Amino acid sequence: MTAGDPAPRAQDGLEAFAALAAHQLGEAVALMRGAASVLENERVRIGPGGQDALRALNAGGERAQRYVDDLLDVVRASSAVEGPTSADLDSALDAAAAELEPFLARERVQLRREPLPRAALDAREAQRLFTHLLRSALAAGASRVLLAGGTGDDGVTVEMLDDGTPAADGSRPFEPFARPRGRGPLIGAGVSLPVCRRIVERRGGTIAMATREDGATLVTIRLASAG
Structure with missing residues (x-):
């Protein structure tokens, strides 16, 4: 470029x-x-x-x-990164779920989770990442959400699986204002997935979305392990 x-x-x-x-x-x-x-x-x-x-x-x-x-x-999410970081992803998810509790309770969303590792994010980045991941599921009308993660030789993997409306074929879910998965109960500016991408990529990670054969949506995030 x-x-x-x-x-x-x-x-x-x-x-x-x-x-x-x-x-x-x-x-x-x-x-x-x-x-x-x-x-x-x-x-x-x-x-x-x-x-x-x-x-x-x-x-x-x-x-x-x-x-x-x-x-x-x-x-x-577009600002410069500052130094090495280490975030407890379990604590970050707790904070994000507490922030969205009124919406999760109102829509009777079943939020299930497995233990999450630490990753190379700062605490605020990690919380905003989970907040926007959950908001994207709410905006898609999800009633069940599962978050899980693990650590391997190539770093940390975090996965979110939800039963909300899948992204339309040919859509670009990580583009700003796209709203590729419908308009559920939590309407915002349509930037949740783009913000997730920016948070992850500015730390050298990757994020991808796929629709499984059963119609569920799987978001996979790969990050460096905490130093």
Whole structure:
């Protein structure tokens, strides 16, 4: 790839736009939440119709905040890597599952897991990786998710298997905003799998998705072992 290749410039432009959009959306969300806070104090006076509007305002604010968080994660996942790292993947998965517990409980998702090894990620990267993996399964309407991993001579392998809608033939699941697996209950900016790819690849790893014969989706991640 040459210095004049338009691809790096386009990528830099996308990240700059994501940072700007996150900032502008963040300010709008703050205004929405401020208005919702005022209405909360007037809940009795605004009556049933006003309370319905308040619920809609809160729901819209939560959804907009997810878009802001997604865009910020795109920017963070593109930043420079800092030194050797070691993350406890079990702890990272615990934190991600706790973050998404309201959605997992509401959709009655069965999350099963086997012990996970340590890997060459930092703790925040590892948590965001699992958060976005689980969000991709939720967005696909999964009701069962299994995570497992192991360590071998060539590093660490992590696998996630879910029963959500498979990616459409010919789709590019790791491209931003593609939403290749349908629109389940947790809608965001459509960057969960692309953020996963960036987190993994910036550490020299690989990530792939395949649809099994039974229709289940398997995401396989390979990373360096923790130093």
